[in-house]
Amino acid sequence: MRKHAKPSGKSASDAPAGTVRVRALPVRSAVRLRRPVDIWHKPALSAVVALAIPDLTLWALGRLDLILYTSAGAMCALYAHGLPYAARARTLPWVVLGMVASLGVALTAASLVTSTALLVVCASLVAAAHKVACEATRIGPPGNIILTFVASTAFFVPQRLGQVPLHLALALGTGVLAWLVCMAPALIRPQGPERTVVARALEAAAGLLRTEAGAGGGEPAGVAHARHATASAVNAAWHTLFLVPVPTPARAAARAGLERLLVRAESALGSAGDAVGTAAGSGGREAHLADADADIEARTPIETRAAAETRATAGTVTEARPQPRTAAEACTGTGATTEADCLTGWARELRSGRPVPEAGLSAARAEELAGAAAEAPGPRRPAPGQPYGVRAVLARMAPGSPLLPIGARVVAGCVLAGWVSMAVGVGHPYWAVVTAASIYQANTTLSWQRALQRVLGNLLGLLLYTALLPLVHMGPLAMIGLALACQLGTEAGITRNYWLGSVCVTPMALLLTQFGSQVPATTLIADRWIDTVVGAAVGLVCCVLVTNRRAADRIEVALGRVAAAETIAARLLAAGPATDVDDPREIRRARDRLAGCLIELREAADVAAGEWWQPVLPEERIAHAEQRGHRALAGLVRRLSAPTLAA
Known part of the structure; x- marks a missing residue:
């Protein structure tokens, strides 16, 4: 199955009317073993x-x-x-x-x-x-x-x-x-499932950074596939964290720690816009993260400050911090390792059951996770207006459903x-x-x-x-x-x-x-x-x-949703940095909406591409929509990561 379509120079509209394509059915890939x-x-x-x-x-x-x-x-x-x-x-x-x-x-x-x-x-x-x-x-x-x-x-x-x-x-x-x-x-590991799903997102983000670094420029298929895998993993992790209740301050602090790591994984998508046109610069990313970390001290979330005060009282925090011994410590310390290594190290820490490592964030993202805005205190929630629960299930089974x-x-x-x-x-x-x-x-x-x-x-x-x-x-x-x-x-x-x-x-x-x-x-x-x-x-x-002709129709619907979400994102990005306290929340919702639409478009394209007898797909439109959407998504992620947003 073709995973990521790229512009072929020939529009689907050039194909004769009623043209269909018959796919060869694979054998070798069907029996190939994967990692467990x-x-x-x-x-x-x-x-x-x-x-x-x-x-x-x-x-x-x-x-x-x-x-x-x-x-x-x-x-x-x-x-x-x-x-x-x-x-x-x-x-x-x-x-x-x-x-x-x-x-x-x-x-x-x-x-x-x-x-x-x-x-x-x-x-x-x-x-x-x-x-x-x-x-x-x-x-x-x-x-x-x-x-x-x-x-x-x-x-x-x-x-x-x-x-x-x-x-x-x-x-x-x-x-x-x-x-x-x-x-x-x-009873043994109450945070086990959410730690695992955040670790997957961190590993996917690390894979994206390594793929971009190896690509050197342009947008090869490997970068597009890694970007989609990262967006899917991050989206799945957010949906999992949305299901985690925070009845006590301790549970809220534990979830906030995972959210900080997930935000750091999500920042890997911020280089997607650069990868569409030019090579992703790992040195620039390290400098940006170092600048963001320098802005943390004055705006550290409540949970992080409390943890730091506890460590200081115990004598574990000194003016001269010891040389980091793990990749996770190196990310928030001297920056001696690459960002991909940091993300991988954090994922390893989460899987091992050790305490959730601290992740350095920009001031804007730290305030977002800590609930600094008085109108919306507490942990991050799903964007309003999206169906969930029984309503979402009924919507997927409604007439016209694939x-x-x-x-x-x-x-x-x-x-x-x-x-x-x-x-x-x-x-x-x-x-x-x-x-x-x-x-x-x-x-x-x-x-x-x-x-x-x-x-x-x-x-x-x-x-x-x-x-x-x-x-x-x-x-x-x-x-x-x-x-x-x-x-x-x-x-x-x-x-x-x-x-x-x-x-x-x-x-x-x-x-x-x-x-x-x-x-x-x-x-x-x-x-x-x-x-x-x-x-x-x-x-x-x-x-x-029994053909599934609705598979191609689903692509048209997904393209329309991506275009609408990308338009909203472009409007927010064109407005420039704002000081309104509602702006980060609005950008976050636009980011969530656009990421979900891009994932839906890729899934719809993959499903339709795997139909044995199906009209020719609009591959060029799909590729352009994905490129524009991921560029806009990268801009939204960078905007939320920029220290100037909280200045």
């Missing part, structure tokens, strides 16, 4: 603990036939690990309720409906609801696949209506357990995959439904990659399950241990590539099937393989036939 996500172990360990407790309890009671229902609630422990604990405490109950509701629909249908074909339709509709809801709420990994896997399986489990309340109670009880497990780390074609693809693909599986005589048609539901991504190219990854991973997973059969035959306790090990392996591998995680998902799914009923291993392996191929093939056919 930094927090993969957190959902992995949470899920293992949440699954192990009920599994071992059921084993002790001799009721392993109930393991599907306890697993439904326990697997909710995989969600919301990127959220601060206060937001996680509010989000996980909704995940659990969604899981229990889906399970209730599936079990009720299984007890009342006798037609397998009709059950396939019901499972497909629920799978589409999961996909649209997870995309609209932006719940994050693992997305809809866990909900769909559990619900689709439950549609085909023999059930009596009188058993449904007990089974739902088991799922709800283990869901409460999953909530407790996911919230337990707050999510609706994806939902239509899921329904069509899952129904046809399940029916084809029934036609070839497979005894587990829900596997074909789950496979079809799992491959649908934002566009055709990503869906093709996911289908390829799913087929490859399941094939290797079946080979792994065959090798593990001697251990499976050792008894239920060994099966529980293998299932937990596969769960851990899934989370360890899936962030590197989906196919690698699928290698462990496949034997785990087969083990869960074996707990409820004894089916010959050869039958299970054959059914799984046939359903995988059928689900992937039929799903891809439906993906191509």
